[in-house]
Amino acid sequence: MVHSQESIDSLVNHIESSFSSHPSESIYFQTSKDIYETGEDLWFKAYQLDAQTFGLSDKSKTLYLQMINPKDSVVWQEKYPVENGIVSGHIYIDEKLPEGDYFLEGYTKHSFYKNDTIGITPTRKIRIVKNIARSEVMENPKDTIFRFETFPEGGNLVSGLSSKLAFKATDGKGNPVSVEGTIYEDDKFLCGIKSVHDGMGTVSFTPLANKKYKIELKNGKSYPLPGIHSQGMVLNLRKQDKEHLDFVLSQTKGLPHRQIYLLGQMRGMICCMAKGILKDSLKISIPLENFPYQGIAEFTLFDSSMQPVAERLVYVHPQKKLYITAEPEKTSFTIREKASIKIKTTDEKGNPVRANLGISVYDRAYNNPADPVNILTYCYLSSQIRGRICNPTYYFDEKNSDRKEALDLLLLTQGWRRYVWNAVEPDCQGQPFLTDEINGMQTLKSKKKDKQNEGAEQLIQVFGAEGNSQFIWTDSTGRFMVDPDKMKALQGGYVYLKPMLSKEFKPALELVDYFPLIDSIKKNRPQYYPMEELSHYKKEQILDLPVISSDSTILLNEVTITAKGHKPFRDKMMGRLDSLAKVDLNKAWVCECQPVYLNDYYPGYTHHPNGKYDKVKKLPVEGKGYRIIKYSPMMVVEDIQEIVYSGPLYSDEELLKMNNLWRTKGYYGKREFYQPDEVDIQLSTPDARNTLLWTPSVITDEKGEAKVYFYCSDINTGFIGVVEGVDGSGLLGNAKCEFRVIRK
Structure with a gap:
């Protein structure tokens, strides 16, 4: 028993060390809407969550954000400050961007590790169009490739033991394909099979090692079954309810009795360890109270020598979430009327919960049914498994009575998990490489050595884009750092640095740019993103949109509304450099x-x-x-x-060199989402806002309640309200509501 306990301790230590090399934070992006037109601002809220508990995490202080185009090229990259686990910011959608699906990708010090080629990069898809009224619904292209895979429950088929075999059929793009067919044993009919959800299904039978098995589908294709082990163990989940999971372990008759261990973990947290003596079969009942959160629980069966022999993924506690209700004051409002939405947040027992919510209200024309993602689907599914998921929202919609069975099918068809059970070393030696600060080094290039300055701390002046400045010191080796607090004080785009040493010493600064490092690591990672339900855009949308003229302007009561022009951004510091250059040269x-x-x-x-x-x-x-x-x-x-x-016409680089300055990206500037007040809404100027409300930080009170107010615009159509958020300790939730805006 002492040896056995040592083995258990070794396994536990291995798991803990393995997960210490995995990112400890996860990021979820909430956006103000799904579809954007070029020339608009994209408003987003990023939730920085503890990777195990999904509580808000404040370990990382800086978010590195990129927007990637359909050709996998970067079209936007900026840094934003993380405050108490939340990032609130915006992105300008350039008018020159072509239409298509773009991806927001986020990286922080503790969510994106070096050498981690198996992690999932936090991603959110957005669609960009030139004109929403002319956007089309694209039919999914036909794919002639057909794939059929089988997945024995636990991992293996064992001769003489009743086994459950899951299967999945997809096309070459991962879209599900419904299938029907027959299992043959030595060319004799054994049983029929039929998919029941998104090309997935299961069948139970007892395989024999001396028989040959194949599946023949009605499409004429034939597939042999996985190899059948002559002896071994099988792990089968027989029953699941709100309180318990009942597993039955079986082994080949005639094998000696052996001690086995069933380990249950969730997102790297060891939740339970059951052990017993396996004769022919053994029933193990696992109390679900051992698992504190909603999500995927991973059960691994070990033999007496602590070797993994079977594995099963089970979804537990779907009821443990943040329950959000969002109720508009009325089902319809008139144009420019003041409207409100009442919000309430509770736990699964109905107790009020204080929550941090992001709320958006926008024209339903900008809703994208081809992007079925929300905070529940991303955190609980997409960020946890590697297989492609078609329409993940199906598994969380209580209107679908078979959602639990369908979710179990999804987990059965994932195959073995990413973790390699190796007692020697963790499977992924990841380590943080991003920093929250700006890091650099000052070097002196003068051939003339000055003992007074050599090896001494040196002063560097740091400017913000608005011209405000601070001072920092290098250490004795010339290294320096601009910490997040200083970066916030200088927030507004670039940060400029000027050595305070005399020019005769030829001081030079070397600054670390982490975005190229991110790109080099990202190339080695596969992309995972949920798939749409049926189609994406082609076919004209049938929507009660405002009247659009031929020149893309919106017509309201015969008054033409034209879009506001956007000037290229050039911060004040570069303006100051221009003026310096005019004087000097x-x-x-x-x-x-x-x-x-x-x-x-x-x-x-x-x-x-x-x-x-x-x-x-x-x-x-x-x-x-x-x-x-x-x-x-x-x-x-x-x-x-x-x-x-x-x-004079000088490049930014020439101006910087002329003035002995260096620059690097600081925190991107803040902007406030525009909402008209009582005075603005009375103006005769036409109001064509398609996003009526974007409030990234609404905190419910001790009763779990909050109320948001906004003014409707001149657009008379259907609007969608989306509420997502967290309670800060691990509960996640979302809600939607709808109302109409009409003319009197």
Whole structure:
């Protein structure tokens, strides 16, 4: 028994060390809607959750966010501060982006590890269109590839032992295919099979090692069954209710009695360990009170030498969640009317719960049925298993009476889990490599050594995009850090750094950019994302949309609404650098010829192509109009333009070098979601808002209640309200509501 206990302890230690090398945080993205038009702002809330409990985690302080286009290229990347496990931010959807499905991907210090090639990158799909009224529903392309897989319960078929065999049929893109067929034993009919949910089903029978088995499907394809072991053990889940799981363990007759162990764990937490003496069969009842949370429980059967011989995934406690109700004050409102939604949060027993919620109300035209994802489906399913999941919301919709059986089928057809039971070392030697801070090093490139400055702490000035500044010190080796608190104070885009040493020492800064490192690691990871229910966009949407004119403007009461223009972002610090550059250097000059030409301003444009000019070169005047001229190599005039002089044209890199500055990405700037107040809503200006409300942080009170208010716009159509959130200690929940906006 002492040896046995040592083996158990060794196994427990192995599991703990294995999971210490896995990311300890998970991220879920909630967005203000599913579909966006180019030129809009995408508002998001990121929940940073403990990977085991799903309680809010504050271990990481910085979110690295990328938006990936359909060709797997990055079109947006910024950093955002994490506060108490929550990130609230926005992304600008550039007007030049082509239509398609894009992905938000998030990385933090404790959710994305180096060398971890099996982890799942936190991802949220969004659709981008040019014009919502012209977007089309695309039919899923036909796929001629057919795949059929079988999965014995526990892992193996054993001769003479009753076994359950699960199966799954898909096409080449992972879409489910309904199947029907027959199992033959030595070419004799044994039993029929038929899928019951999304191409999945099960059949029970007793295989024999001296027989040959195959499955023939009605589509004419034939498949041999997995190899049948002549002897061994089988793990079978016989019964499941709210209180217990009943397992039956069986082994081949004639084998000696042996001690076995059944280990139950959830997301790396060991929840129970049962042991017993297996003769021919053994029933083990597991109390579900050992599992504190909702989710996938993993049961592994070990023999007396602590070798894994069978495994079973079981979904437990579907009732343990955050129950959210969202009730609009009325089922319909008039345009510009003040509206409200009452929200209540409770646990499974009906007790009020204080919760942190994100709430969005938007035109239902921007709802994407081809993206069946919410906080429950992502955290409890998509982030936990590697197989592709078709329509994960089905398993959480209480209207589906067979959802529990369907969910068990989904878990039966996952195969063995990712964990490799190796007592020597964990399967994944992951380690954090991202940092919450800005890190760098200052070096002195001057050949002249200065004993006073060599090996001493040096001062560096740090600017924000708004021009505000702070000071930091290097250590004796030149290393320095801008911590998250300073980054928040400087929030607004880039952070600029200026060594305070004299230029004669030629100080240079080396800054670490983690985004390229993220990209290199991400290439080795497979992508997992839930699949749509049936189709995605083609066919015209039949929606009661506002009238859209041919030039894409929205027509309301014969008043044309045009979109607001967006200017390219250029922060104030670069403006300051421009002004410095105008003072320090100015290559452009004006000749005394008639007419007057501006020289050496635009590349290739000059009045004196041979470079000789003996007269006085005058400086151009800011805001004054000049001609510029371009010659061909044969001295033929190619182009003449009229321009207004606005200072020297330098790249950002040139300006930084001229002023002995370095820059790196800091926290992206904050913006507030616009909501009209009582005065705004009375204005005659047409109101074409399709998102009426985006409130990323609503906290329910001690009664579990909250109420949100907003004004309807001039769009008269159906609207959807989406509420998602957490209680902070492991309960997750979501709710939807609908109402209409009508004209009087």
